[in-house]
Amino acid sequence: MRIILYIGKGGVGKTSIAAATAVKSALQGMKTLVVSTDPAHSLGDCLDIKLSNEPVEIMENLWAQEIDAIHEVEEGWGKVQKYFTELFTAKAVKDITTQELTVFPGMEDLLSLLRILKYYKEGSFDLIIIDCAPTGETLALLSFPEMLRWWMEKLFPMKKKAIKVAGPIAESILKIPMPSGQVLDEIDHMYHQLDEMKKVFSDRNTTSIRIVVNPEKMVVKEAQRSFTYLNIYDFNVDAVIVNRVIPENVTDDYFKVWKDIQKKYKTEIIESFSPIPIYYAPLFETEVVGMTMLNRMAQEVFKDENPVEIKYNGRAQKVDKDGEDYVLTINMPFMEKKDLSLNQKGDQLVIKAGSIKRNITLPRTLLAFSIKRAKFEEETLKIWFGDDRNE
DSSP: OEEEEEEOSTTSOHHHHHHHHHHHHHHTTOOEEEEEOOSSOOHHHHHTSOOOSSOEEEETTEEEEEOOHHHHHHHHHHHHHHHHHHHHTSSSOOOHHHHHHTSOTTHHHHHHHHHHHHHHHHTOOSEEEEEOOSOSHHHHGGGHHHHHHHIIIIIHHHHHHHHHHHHHHHHHHHOSOOOOHHHHHHHHHHHHHHHHHHHHHHOTTTEEEEEEEOSSHHHHHHHHHHHHHHHHTTOOEEEEEEEEEOOTTOOOHHHHHHHHHHHHHHHHHHHHHTTSOEEEEEOOSSOOOSHHHHHHHHHHHHTTSOTTSOSOOSOSEEEEEETTEEEEEEEOTTOOGGGEEEEEETTEEEEEETTEEEEEEOOHHHHTSEEEEEEEETTEEEEEEEOGGGO
């Protein structure tokens, strides 16, 4: 089974690209499911059909679904949410605000993705395409099980036993409810599910992430940040799709300025995401709605290529700890050491190689440090960041 996630800033056209990919793969004979995990669903509008919380068959080999995030929270977090609500309202008045506080930021998106794990384990489809919510932060949340591993494996079982024995006494003394065995079991179950999902999404032979951008400043900056974090968390970004590119044959004066702006940012996109393959979708003369237009979009983007195959498999960049320092490793194929230069401007690392310039958005971890040294060998650039005061 293959899983492809489309991510990007809101409004860039992720849904259209995801749906177009699904239509093309279905026409090629792959049993395909396209799923929206965005709370503000537009997949049904794009396909021009009403969808539900369960897969709906659209055409031969193609199913579509808009996941109900509220339902997924109730299914996977219901008992915990109920306990937290009781805990928060033990000394206060219960209202809707309290219930909202029991669902942490990103939790709805994360629990929606657990439905994908279910389909993966069932093996119901050859390909699952996910139209993600407008941010890559949800995928970063998949690192939670990794951070919680020691607590869940060592301390959590002892906590469960202690609460079972001392819970009733603590409740009577503290006058606050203690978590039941069911609540703790639900936390344990969700932890293991998220851990399993992280492994599936990190499997480069199974899962690819594709970033959708428009050739505009704010969109490109957001995409750069997402790209950096996805690499840090070891997810495989195998393609970048540049959407709504004004075609060259459009010569109207009104579009001339926009074409010049797009040309500038198309160059920046190439510099920022190399060596990731980049695909282009034009700004069509009509809205992309329905099977005909989606198929046309897929043909424009992928031409004669198979949209399902892995377009790139390698880590473009990663961050490792080296004593007190951090090492940023960047894959720089076909570069010569003598041509390389680099400098840091705010959260941007600017790397020049001859006439080629590459901008990399630094993760927050590195912003507090300065560049100490760099080394280039075997087509890999390593940059050490650290605090000069430790010297």
